[in-house]
Amino acid sequence: MKYFKTGISLIVILLVGHYLHAQWTAPYANSWIDDDQPYVKIGILKKGLHRVPFSALPKGFPVSSPDKFQLWRRGKEVSIISTANQEIVFYAGPNDGASDSLLYRPMSARMNPYYSFYSDEGAYFLTVGNRPGNRAKAAPAPADGSIPVVTHHNEHITKVFQQDYSFGTNYPINPGFWNSYYELGASRTSLVYKDKSEAVIDFKLDDFVSNAGTPKIKLMLHGRSKNSRKLELYIGKNKNALRLVKALDNTGFAAVEYAFEIKPEDLDAEQKSVLVIRSPSSDPYERFSIAYYSIEYPGKLKMGTRQEYLLPAVSHQWSSIPVKEVPLASRMIDITDADNPVLLNRAGDNLPLPRQPGKSVILLSTSETIDVAPAKIREMHFQNYDPKAADYIIITTEALRSGAKSYADYRSSSAGGGFKPAIFAIEDIYDHFNYGEPSPVAIKKFMAYMLSGGVQDKYLFLIGKSVTQNERMVREIPGEVPTIGYPGSDALLVEGIAGGAVNAPVIPVGRLSAVTNQNITDYLQKVKAYEAIEPEEAGWRKKVLHLSGGKTTGEIVQLRDHLRALEPAVQKGIFGGTVKSYVKQQPTEEVENVDIAADLNEGVGMITFFGHGGTLITDPSIGHVRDANRGYHNLNKYPVMYFNGCGVGNVFCNRFNPTPPNPKAADRITLSLDWLVAPDRGAIAVIASSFESFVSPGITYLSSLYHHMFENTETVGLPIGKIQLAVANDVLSKHKDQYNIAYVHQSLLQGDPALRLLTVAGPDYAVQAGEGITLYSDSVNKTIGESDSLRVSVALTNLGRFVAGQVVPVEVIYTGEKAPVFRKVNIKFLASKQVFQISFPNGKDVKSIKVHIDAAQTLKELSRNNNVSELVIDWNLVKDMQVFSDKTLKDNIPPILNVSTGGRFLKQEESLPPNPVFNISLTDDRALPADTTLVDIFIRPCRNDECNFERMPYASNHLQVRASGSNALEVEYPAALAPGKYEMMVNARDASGNEVTQPYRMYFKIVKPEDMQHSLVVSPNPTTSYLRFELKRAMAQPLKSVRYLIYDQRGNQLYDEDLLVPDKKPVMEWYWQPKSNVMPGLYSYTVLLIGALGETLDVRKGKVVIQ
Structure with missing residues (x-):
């Protein structure tokens, strides 16, 4: 996320390039x-x-x-x-x-x-x-044998540089703003010249015919820093004889071309020269680079030494080319028009060449034919594409076709919307619509063709990766479904076609950057679960999380307030949702972690982030959804996520590895893509900028998005892709500057554009689950049984759309031994949640409290199945309470987790022998089944996030789970780990889903048997009442027993005891307590370690002070 000044200091750039753009109409390619x-x-x-x-x-x-x-x-x-x-x-x-x-x-x-x-x-x-x-x-034979002879050709020396990219996405010095379309001559270039360095190009004009014309140089240069500059061109026979040719004006990262003639004095006697390019700028960040240079000069024509010759224009209709040195087997062809070559026939030692006066000729002379x-x-199999046959277009690769087929099958089903999907392989699109050449141009031409009957109700879903970060691109873009430009823009693939306005996408487009068919399957399962949820089960979608960051106090306040200003759209609009905010606490450059696991796992419909970010991290940080230590497991409760943070949506940088060797690996999957494709958790859709995010256009876009998602009656409930179209048109109609235009182009939708997110077609009133009805005593000093009256608190929710002004009739029924007592209440403004209280006389016989919403069925709702709720009451149970609800009986207590090995608890950094067995015990206040889903064990062979945790599957790691009483279970994990350093993490939960208060985490070492040494610690020292002996055994050196002796200063033996060593315990503890007659002073101890055959393996001695 970045800032720029607004008001008069904001330069609104209306590039001519916005309007001088390619045409995408018939005839099609x-x-x-x-x-x-x-x-x-x-x-x-x-x-x-x-x-x-x-x-x-x-x-x-x-x-x-x-x-x-x-x-x-x-x-x-x-x-x-x-x-x-x-x-x-x-x-x-x-x-x-x-x-x-x-x-x-x-x-x-x-x-x-x-x-x-x-x-x-x-x-x-x-x-x-x-x-x-x-x-x-x-070619025909000449009618006249008298033909002028050509003695020279136009020689070319061309050097093309490809070491770098003119916009330098790998450099900290970059434009700071990128359009997704290419501009300013964007190209590959040389490496940058900086720190007053100069480009020096030595060249020689071999076989230069000085009387046949003037040599010329043409070159293309790029600025590589934000400042303006003069690029000085010098030429001379050597560096001591340079003349200034031109000082070229250049600004920022733009390209500049220039051509000039080489003068005779610029060449030495051997026709050598030097070209020097300098920038005299004093700017400390000044940089430039070279895209190409080309030198053209008249050279002596020596046929037979090369393949192609550029012959200068002449005024006559025939030329004669000397070909004496050309092998007779060589072919000579006029390839001036490469699509229509003309065969030439030699006449002895000469080649007659027909000419068009005033035009040059490219002559090919070769004896080589390339197989x-x-x-x-x-082999190709072209097929006819019917633009009207499909309304749901999938473009993918052949490798991903099976996954795409499953997705298309679902979309064609009634559960999937009854679309008419069609799958198109990107390779076929290249062949049909870009003459077989790989390029996103093919997709745009294809979509123009598919919309040639007019913009209809169609969707475009791109399934496959695209890599457009120039430094990471692969030639021929194999296995990709390309986006346009870097920053990548899928919107530009459908922009300005089918009569649409410049910059505006005309149909919804989304992308799933799948690299395997399993990615598609995993995402499809999430979509199916999301779309199968019944309205009465989707109340969690009305919960919205706001996360805001910032590096300074001012930023934190500004970003927080921007999101606060959007809360009314959620709370008071048609959506009628709730908002929970997380605000960064410390004004610092350091990333601050935020824990949203509880909210996510319970279910939220949308997560909005506004802060600094990158492809792998946000601040505040929510982490990757597959980060084991985060504890995310929101099965079937997938939110849509919106990120306003630099590069969070950049899935075009060749980062797709979900299991990298460490979290900082160059190929680690991007954060946003991980949230999208992770199976059984994460997000259902992500909208984020594919590159830089700026505050002002960011809040403009987000404000429009909230309006169309939560407030606008014409767009609430539309598929997310259509909402994005509405946002794009809204922003573009009000803002013409490059920042807002780029934000529209680069706001990438990851996910299915046909998804209807946060759908609220109508109201759906219900009593809140769990604690919707609560029974209270009439004062804090009385129990329910002592009260004269009973207070009933009722929590209502609206799981659907908010209808302003609608009155919701509610009936509360008190049932006891006598006739039921009725109370009626009318509730207004029920957007999301509302709590009311009502009192009943305490007959001290209450059996139930029932709440019935709209008993007369006067309102139209999504569902009436949740309109009735009843709290069943056992008077003998509740009479001594002050508060009673279903929550009283609900399991809210987390289980207790313990991890041990060898019958004891580990210490941080402890060394363990090979193949330790870990015992994980989980106890709860309720019954615990022996279920493998309740305990997750993770191991990583490092610490401090240098690598990722890996979950230990039960079957392949021989984990055994068994019940240990009705309220406990145990998991035995025989850890077959190689020697090295490890960290273990254990997450656990009870049958109700209550997570342990804190995951268990422990660093430990596995050491080689030969490296294990017996370790003895005697403490405390000094002591007053006891000595504790702790012996850590080297398992490679078995012990049978331990003998320890205590002596006073004179060497008198005070104590002598033999202890058997337990077979499997790596640590042995024992205590010595001095008798009352042992006086304060200095004492010594001796510990003998006895082997299996009774031999003394080791002797440890020491002194201790008794006070």
Whole structure:
């Protein structure tokens, strides 16, 4: 979470790029596909001629009519060189990233033509059509033999840097604000130049033809700090002869391109030169980097030494190229139009080349034909996509298809909403809608196509991971369902399409960053449980937790007050909920833990966090939901979570490991994703910013979210994805600055967008469970039996929607030996909870108190099953009490937990022999079944959060649970642990779910048998009345007995005793109490350790003072 100044000091930036954006309308990128034809996809990684033998094509691909072979790239047919000799020869090249420009604002902001963000592999499609395919044509012979000879070509020296990213997400010095779309020429670059360092580029113009033209340099630079600067370009024959070419103005992290001519004096006699780039800025954080440089100069044409030649424009219609040194087997092809190459035929030692006056030519001369690897040849099965066939669209990977299928099956069922789901593999979407090139562009084009009939009631659910932190991206983005940009934005995948406004998503979109099918299964089980809950069982959803942080007193107060201002929306709106707040207590940079386990486990509908955060932590810290020491187990009571904290929603940084070696591991699963995908606990949905969070736009977004979730009659109860759309439109209609726009883009919904969260379709009145009816004496000084009248307290709840002004009739019935006594009360403003009291004469015969809500059934409710509650009373039991309710009988007492080994309790840091057996005992005031779910044992091989706790499954660890009386149980844990340091944690609960007051935690060591030494401690010293001997045994050195002797100062023996050593106890204790005739003074002791054969293994001696 970050702050920026508001008012006149806030610079509202309305970038032109917001409006100069890509078009996503027809014709769509799949218009070239004929679904009735077979296709083969061919992957290309290098420029040049390529060969695919017919035999390498998939079995069943028709090869009987090679004249009908067609080759396609990016929706255009490519002319094949040859299909002779049972092979296909064609010119092809890798992916140049051209489609990346669709993700930039404006599109022209893609300034680096040499770098592709996502993919290097060019995609070509071979098919068999119903007409002859295009073939490369041969150039005609010149009519006139007198043709001007070309003696030089345009030589290029290009260096592209890819060591770093221009926005530097790994650096503390960064823009501080990111849009999710690409801008400012964002690109890979060199490492940064800082601390007054300069970039020095030495180069040489080999075979430079000085009279054929002027050499030129073009380069692209990036600022890498927030300040403005002058980037000075120098060139000269050496560093001592530099001239200033230009001082380029540059601000922040923007890119700047510049081209200039190299003068003759810039070159030495060997045509060498040096380019120097400096920043004279005095800013201590000044940084810059280089994206690329390209040097173009006229070079002597030496055919045969390379593959491609750029021939300068001429004014005539033919050129002659000397090819004497070119092997006769070489092919020469005009590839100026790479999709339509022209075959050239040599005439002796010359190559006639037809020209278009005023245009340059790219000439390919090669004897190499690259065989396409079999792995790069893949059979395709294009299918027709019907935009109207599905209203619930799932995009996933092939690896996750089985899990996605289960999810789609549920969504199509009546329990799941009766949707018309359809699953689309991301690989197919690349092929259909981005010409086979991996990129989020494909998803956006696909969604534009699926909405081509108009924006309908549709949902998009992305199932799969995406990694867009540039430094962690993998080329070709394998196994991903990509988002747009970094910070990642799924909203931009459906923004501005189907006639929608710029920046506004047009349909709900959510993401489940699953990496396994089990992740999908676990989440689906949570969704099923959430949607199956009956209204009368969902009262816990009306509870909202507010957590606020801050590092200073001012921040703490500000964030607390922001959330307080939202409480009326929860409490007094249609939702009619309750709010419980946790506020950070100490104004410090340190993270403060907050314990919300009791609230979460009891059930809360929403948790809202407003404070500082990161991908792995929040402040105040709630931890990962699978952190064993947190004690979270909220089965079937899953909240929606909202985080306003920097990067809490960033699931695009390649952190997906739920069991890392330690909590600080670089791949540890992000906090928000852990809460979402953890089985049987955690959250049902998470909304959080995928990167930086700012207070002002954050509270703007959150205020709108609360309004639409809790107050607005048109949006309360809608699916969460539609509520997000309403929030986006609300924010965008009122705010045009880049911060609020980015907040809309980067507010990531993790979870199913079709989920109806916190649903309250109508009121649902009930008597509060457990202690809804309470019987009191008429004063604190009397018992119920002594009272003249009895007070009855009734706690009512509204588990559903709050209807302002609605009066709820309540009838309270006192039943005793005589006729029942009735009281009627009308309750107003029952939003969530309300308690009222009523009195009855004490007939000292009360048998029950019954409460009946709306007995005449005048109100429309979600359920009437909870309108009646009765407190059954045993007069002989309650007459001596002052208060009685169901809570009196309810089990609220936590059990008692003890852990021992060898019949004794451990001490912190104690050393234990190999294979210790731990005995866990649990006792309670009620019956305890021998149930494995009541005791959880966790072990971790470290301390201080250097690694994670791992739960010890009962079966695989040979844990045994048995009853120990009716109110106790015991668990025996034979710990097969290797030597090392460990921490044990034991959580336990009784049959009613009451947790132990505090989990048991203990550090201990397992030592090697040979490292175990007998240890003797004698205490206290000095002493007055006794000596305690504690012998810690080395189990590798068995003892039979211990003999101890006491002597006075003169050496007189006062005491001598032999003690047998228990077989299995690692610690033995005994006491010596001096007799009354032992005077104060100095005494000595001797302890002999006797082995199994009666031998003395060790002798310990010492002195003690008796006072």
